Amino acid sequence: MYRYDEFDQQLVNERVEQFRGQVARRLAGELSEDEFKMSRLMNGVYLQLHSYMLRIAIPYGTLSSRQMRKLADISRKYDKGYGHFTTRQNLQLNWPALKDIPDLLAELASVEMHCIQTSGNCIRNTTSDHHAGACPGEIEDPRVICEVIRQWSTFHPEFSFLPRKFKIAVSATEHDRAAIRVHDIGIQILKNAAGEIGYEVWAGGGLGRTPIIGKKVGDFVPREDLLAFLESVLRVYNMFGRRDNLYKSRIKILVHEVGVDEIRRQVAAEFKEVKARGTLQLPEEEVDRIRKYFASPAFEALSDDVPEIDAAAARDKGFADWLKSNISAHKQPGYTIVNVSLKPVGLTPGDCSADQMDAVADIADKYAFSEIRVAHEQNLCLAHVRRKDLYEVYSALKAAGLGTPNIGLITDQIACPGLDYCNLANARSIVIAQRLSERFQDIELQQKIGRLHLNTSGCINACGHHHVGHIGILGVDKKGVEYYQVTIGGAADETAAVGDIVGPAFTEGEIVDAIDTIVKIYLDLRQGDEIFIETYRRVGVQPFKDKLYAAH
Amino acid sequence: MAQHSRKGAQFQAVTANRLLDGIVVYLTKNNDWSESLQDAEVAEGKEQADALLARGVLFFEPENLVLDVYLFEVEKTDAGIRASSVREIIRQAGPTVRKDLGKQAELDGVHA
Numbered sequence: 001m002y003r004y005d006e007f008d009q010q011l012v013n014e015r016v017e018q019f020r021g022q023v024a025r026r027l028a029g030e031l032s033e034d035e036f037k038m039s040r041l042m043n044g045v046y047l048q049l050h051s052y053m054l055r056i057a058i059p060y061g062t063l064s065s066r067q068m069r070k071l072a073d074i075s076r077k078y079d080k081g082y083g084h085f086t087t088r089q090n091l092q093l094n095w096p097a098l099k100d101i102p103d104l105l106a107e108l109a110s111v112e113m114h115c116i117q118t119s120g121n122c123i124r125n126t127t128s129d130h131h132a133g134a135c136p137g138e139i140e141d142p143r144v145i146c147e148v149i150r151q152w153s154t155f156h157p158e159f160s161f162l163p164r165k166f167k168i169a170v171s172a173t174e175h176d177r178a179a180i181r182v183h184d185i186g187i188q189i190l191k192n193a194a195g196e197i198g199y200e201v202w203a204g205g206g207l208g209r210t211p212i213i214g215k216k217v218g219d220f221v222p223r224e225d226l227l228a229f230l231e232s233v234l235r236v237y238n239m240f241g242r243r244d245n246l247y248k249s250r251i252k253i254l255v256h257e258v259g260v261d262e263i264r265r266q267v268a269a270e271f272k273e274v275k276a277r278g279t280l281q282l283p284e285e286e287v288d289r290i291r292k293y294f295a296s297p298a299f300e301a302l303s304d305d306v307p308e309i310d311a312a313a314a315r316d317k318g319f320a321d322w323l324k325s326n327i328s329a330h331k332q333p334g335y336t337i338v339n340v341s342l343k344p345v346g347l348t349p350g351d352c353s354a355d356q357m358d359a360v361a362d363i364a365d366k367y368a369f370s371e372i373r374v375a376h377e378q379n380l381c382l383a384h385v386r387r388k389d390l391y392e393v394y395s396a397l398k399a400a401g402l403g404t405p406n407i408g409l410i411t412d413q414i415a416c417p418g419l420d421y422c423n424l425a426n427a428r429s430i431v432i433a434q435r436l437s438e439r440f441q442d443i444e445l446q447q448k449i450g451r452l453h454l455n456t457s458g459c460i461n462a463c464g465h466h467h468v469g470h471i472g473i474l475g476v477d478k479k480g481v482e483y484y485q486v487t488i489g490g491a492a493d494e495t496a497a498v499g500d501i502v503g504p505a506f507t508e509g510e511i512v513d514a515i516d517t518i519v520k521i522y523l524d525l526r527q528g529d530e531i532f533i534e535t536y537r538r539v540g541v542q543p544f545k546d547k548l549y550a551a552h
Numbered sequence: 553m554a555q556h557s558r559k560g561a562q563f564q565a566v567t568a569n570r571l572l573d574g575i576v577v578y579l580t581k582n583n584d585w586s587e588s589l590q591d592a593e594v595a596e597g598k599e600q601a602d603a604l605l606a607r608g609v610l611f612f613e614p615e616n617l618v619l620d621v622y623l624f625e626v627e628k629t630d631a632g633i634r635a636s637s638v639r640e641i642i643r644q645a646g647p648t649v650r651k652d653l654g655k656q657a658e659l660d661g662v663h664a
Binding site: 027047048050051052080081082098348351419420427428430477480481 | 569571572573574575576612613614616619620636637638639642643646647648649650653654
C-alpha cells in the first residue's frame with residue numbers, strides 16, 4: 001500500500017488545522033454560511049436531511065486494517081456506530097456534528113486518511129478495480145497510476161474550481177470492474193504489440209439526468225505523457241465547460257455538444273502546448289518508486305487444489321453457496337480473491353457497523369496481508385487469501401454477519417441513500433432494495449436467475465447507478481408521493497449501455513411485484529445459460545413491456 | 553431558499569437544521585427551536601406563514617443558530633401535528649430504516 005511521505009502528511013495535517021479554524025469562525029459567526037459552504041464541501045462535509053454527512057476518501061478503494069479500525073473507532077465515537085460504503089469506494093458517516101469534525105479529521109490524518117477530493121467542483125477521488133493487483137490478466141496494477149493521478153490532482157490550483165465535479169476511474173483488465181465508461185474520464189490500461197504500456201482514454205461518460213457513455217479521446221497515450229494528456233482534457237473542459245447551467249456543466253455535455261472529433265482536436269492542440277513545456281512528463285523513476293508500494297505481498301508456493309475446501313463445501317451448504325458467488329480467480333496459484341457482501345437480506349446496501357469493520361480488519365490481518373478493498377458495488381474485498389484458509393475466512397465473516405453468498409446476484413444491489421438520508425432525493429431507495437432482497441432471498445432462486453445487477457437511485461442524480469443496472473429503478477416524486485420508474489438493459493462494464501425505460505412508473509406498493517414480473521419474463525425467455533442482460537439484448541424491451549403492463 | 557411547501561397550503565410550520573450539529577429543528581411559539589414537531593408553531597394561511605418564516609430566517613442571519621430555514625406543509629390531526637410530505641415525515645422521525653437506533657427508534661407511530 002502507498003504510505004505518505006512527509007509532504008503528504010504535512011499537507012493533510014495542515015488541512016485539518018485550516019478547517020478547524022474555519023469551523024471555529026463559522027460557529028462564532030465570523031464566516032457566513034455562504035462563505036463557509038465552499039470550505040466545508042472541499043472537506044467532504046455536506047448538510048443532509050437529518051444532519052451533516054462526512055464523506056471520507058478511500059483512494060482507489062484500498063484500505064489497511066489499521067485504517068479500517070480507525071474508521072470503526074470514529075464511527076463509534078463521532079457517529080452512530082456504522083458507516084456507508086459508496087459507489088465511489090468512499091465511506092460516508094451520516095450523523096457527525098459540525099463541531100466535532102475537526103477532531104474527527106485529525107484522527108483520520110493519524111492513519112493517512114482525509115476527506116479531500118470527496119466533494120466540490122474539483123477532480124474527485126480516483127476509483128479503480130477492487131481486484132487490482134490480484135486478478136489474472138491485468139496489464140499492470142492500476143493503483144500505481146491512480147496514485148500518480150492522486151498526487152497530481154490533489155489541490156491542483158488550476159482545477160479546484162471546475163465547472164462541476166470531475167471523476168476519473170482506471171481499469172487494467174479487459175473486463176471492466178471500475179465502470180470507466182460512465183466516468184468523466186475513464187482510463188483503460190493497455191499493452192501494445194511491442195510490450196509497451198499505454199492508456200486508452202475515454203471522456204464524457206456519466207450518469208445523472210443525462211446518462212451518456214464516454215467517447216474515446218486517446219487511443220494509446222504513452223505513460224510519460226498521461227498526466228500531460230489528462231491536463232489537456234481538463235483544460236479544454238475548464239475553458240469550455242458550461243458554467244451557466246448546473247445541469248449542463250459536466251464534461252459529458254461538452255463532449256456531446258461539440259462532438260468527439262472536435263474535442264479530440266482541442267485536446268490535441270492543448271496537449272502539444274502542455275507537452276512542449278515538459279513539466280508534466282512523468283519520470284519513470286517516480287512511477288517505479290510508487291510501484292514499489294503496490295508490490296505483491298510475499299506469496300507462498302501453493303496449489304489451487306485444496307481437498308479440505310471441497311470437503312467443507314460438501315458438508316456445509318452455506319459455504320458451498322458462498323464459494324459459488326463470492327470468490328474470484330487470483331493470479332497466484334493457491335490464492336483467491338474473497339468478495340465480502342455488504343448486502344445482507346433486508347438490510348441497507350453498503351452499510352457496515354463499527355463491529356463489522358473491526359471484524360474485517362481482524363480477518364484481513366490474519367488471512368489477507370492486512371489489506372482491504374472497497375468495491376464500487378458497495379461491497380468489501382480481501383484481495384489475497386490462501387485457498388486453504390477459505391473456510392476459516394468464511395466462518396469468521398459469517399460470524400460477523402458478513403457471509404451473505406450473493407455477489408453478482410440479484411440481491412447484490414447498488415442503492416443510494418435516497419430519501420431516508422439525502423437532501424436531494426425524491427424517493428426512498430434503501431427500503432425498495434430491502435424489500436427486493438427479501439422477495440428474492442431464496443438462494444436457489446438467486447442462483448437460478450444468475451448474474452443480474454439491480455440498481456436503485458432515489459433521484460435523477462443517479463448515485464445508485466440505475467441507468468447502468470441490468471434492471472434499474474429510479475425513484476420520483478409525484479406531489480409528495482414516491483413512484484418508481486424502471487429501466488432495463490443497462491450495463492456498467494466494457495459493454496456499457498444505458499437502460500431503456502420500460503413504461504410508466506410504479507407505486508411503492510407495486511414496484512417489487514413489477515421487478516418480480518420482469519425476472520419471471522426473463523426466466524421464461526432465456527435460452528441456455530444466458531444471463532439477464534444477454535436475454536435482454538437478444539429479445540429487446542418489447543416482451544418486457546407487453547407482459548409487465550398487461551400484468552399491472 | 554428551499555421550497556418544500558405548496559401554494560395554497562392551509563397549515564405550515566418552519567423547520568431548519570441546527571448549525572452546530574445539523575439536527576432537524578422546528579420554530580416554536582416561544583421563538584425558540586425544538587427537535588419535536590409537536591412543539592412547532594403552526595401558521596394558517598399565507599400571511600401567517602410568511603410572518604413565521606420571516607421570524608425563522610432571523611435565526612439564520614444574524615442569529616447564526618440554524619441554516620436552511622423553510623416552510624413546509626403540515627396537517628393538524630387528533631394525534632398532533634403531522635408533516636404532509638414523505639420527505640418531511642422522514643426529517644421529523646428519522647430514516648425509515650435502521651429502526652433500532654436514533655429518533656426513528658424513539659418516535660412511535662410516525663413511520664408506518
